Amino acid sequence: MNGHATTARRPVITAWSAVSPFGIGRSAFADGLRKRESAAAPLDRAKWQAAGDTAFLVPGFELRDVLGRKGTRSMDRVTGLAVATAGRLLDDAPRNRRVGTGPDAGLVLGTTTGSVQSQMDFTRDSLTGEKPYFVDPACFPNAVMNCAAGQSAIWHQLKGPNTTIAGGHAAGLYALNYSRRLLDFGRASTVLCGAVEEFSPARTWLDSRAHVPATDGAPTVPGEGCALLLVEQAAAADPEQPVLAEVLAVELRIALGGAVRTALAACLDRALRRAGVHPEEIWAVSTSEASGPAGEQERDAVEAVLAGGNPLRLTQVGLIGDTGAAAAAFQVAGALVHAQDDPDAAGRVALVTSVDRGGAVGCALLRIGPPAADSHH
Template sequence: MTGVIVTGWSVLSSAGIGVDALAGRLAGAESGAVAASPGAGVGHLYEEPLPSPNGHALTDFDVRAQLGRKGTSSYDRATALAVVCCQEALREAGMTVDDTTRKRVGVVLGTSLGSFKSTSDYSRETLIQEKPYLVNPMLFPNTVMNCAAGQVAIRFGLRGVNVTIAGGALAFLNAVRYAGNVIERGYADVMLTGAVEEYTPHRAWASHLTGATTTVAAGEAAGVFALTGPQAPQWAGPRRSARILAVTTGYGPGGGEQAERALGGCVSRALRRAGADPAEITTVLTCESDEADRREYGPVSQVLGHEPRRIMAKRLLGECDAASGAVALAVLLAGTGGTAGEGLSLLTARGADGAVGAAIVKGYGDADTDRG
């Protein structure tokens, strides 16, 4: 990919729904986005026991209040978050979706494995129901990983490329790279690109038992960005917020030092592809959650030759797994008035298996309408 432009975006997180909610949370946070937050009480959300009384969930989220009753009764939580977020992103982009444009608008969403709760609940039904295992067939669509992306397309009548990428911690960066390739090859003019992760007992326990939430509580989020190319038509949105110049991924078998070297390589390749000088990187957004953790920030600083400002979105919004990258970009944009500010920023990601990735984002401080 040669770079994609963000014309509009939105995020659903523990801060609330939309750009303004996140900007408000950041405005009250110490040092932009690095102040640690314990989350809110989540015990009332589910009857099942939870590993912690606190979590970073949208505790008052009501999909019917956002979309109405029609068509939403079968949504699981991940699907509901994704559909509402896409609705907000389309609105923020000022995009016109009608019979002449809908074939040129696609969707790509990142995830870990879809809705863990929906899959688990369906499997449980096959074990506890009386023979011949009379499982409610309405439960099945939510067990498919591409359910959320499919429902987005159905809801808004989008007939372009529709993809779900199960990439774990790298899901969002993989989604951006995929979207960039689709746009560059002319298969779509706009890709609604993002990632979603729901808060449920299943995810909370999975994060707890794997040690992913030792420093921050489990969270949920959906982040979606309307991406287009430099020569996109006017209906794709009248302004630009930022440009993602390059995305690179790599793998360090076994993690540890090999993963750190692989991440350094990703940063070097991203700089070359973006034609950027390391000194231009003023901010790094990592998936770390502890000030002492430098597994991403260390290799990045070594390659850059200096230590830029580090933002750790997880400290404020929790462990959002596949949606962490989307949340990080949203934090960058929301913290600078809806754009990425002036200069270049670097997003990094690292998975437990040694997968790593990096993306370079150019800010447009004026958020103007020039797409050049």
């Protein structure tokens, strides 16, 4: 699960965008984090037959309003979130679209299972629909896990590798690791990398049925959204290349038998060693803020490994909810927002950790770029 041996040129993050419970676009996410106000809202019962009364929804996210009528008739919400986020990222700066599209531009999108709602709706229609057709064939692509990535690539002319990776809350780190490998092996020159999660009644009911208080802690309010990074090889010959952060290391493991602390500590030790980073160099830490014993073990592992440092603690689950597969990607985006606002961050390292109840654990080390790195926006 760990990446190819590091080369002399490490990948760098040169841009990012998000569609989040704070709104559509990078600025909305950054402003929401700075204001530190919860984006939770009561559910409209006429629209959402969901478990629970509140959620962290992307405000005003109606597919046809955001993307137009063409090509959206049978598009589901998770695909719309991914397509919209990719568009925002590519349109944020002329350079983004120039380097981020075309034959060598890849897309790696993290997910849990794709759209649970689409899968359940299609399955139900196959059992209850009228003969001879039973189902609407136009809806079938939505029931396939890689629909969002495929539609995003078609929509935005991303003609390089197109990959969907299922990793639960850690999906964003799996996607970042896979993107690093694509760049290392020359399979792509740039990669749009991130993860997406939709809010849906099906997801809320599944989460409520699967929730085990003894091991999962207090239930968290569901959120949704998509965060994408533009990742490419560092290019000293390109003076226009903005470096928001250098990807020093990504490590992933599976916690067997609930041993989150052991597995994550091993990830952290290996990442620090491979990157040549000392605990005192860590500027900030963003954990997944998992509830229950898993979250306690996550915090314990970080405390133990970083005993020599005193990093900032970045939090956002209370502001945007449990964003599922998009969580780790939002953590990376959040770290970049905080770094932009903190003069002490330049040249230092942000640590992102993730824990999923399915057993996936992981971490990423990102060396923050110079203070002017975001000025191209």
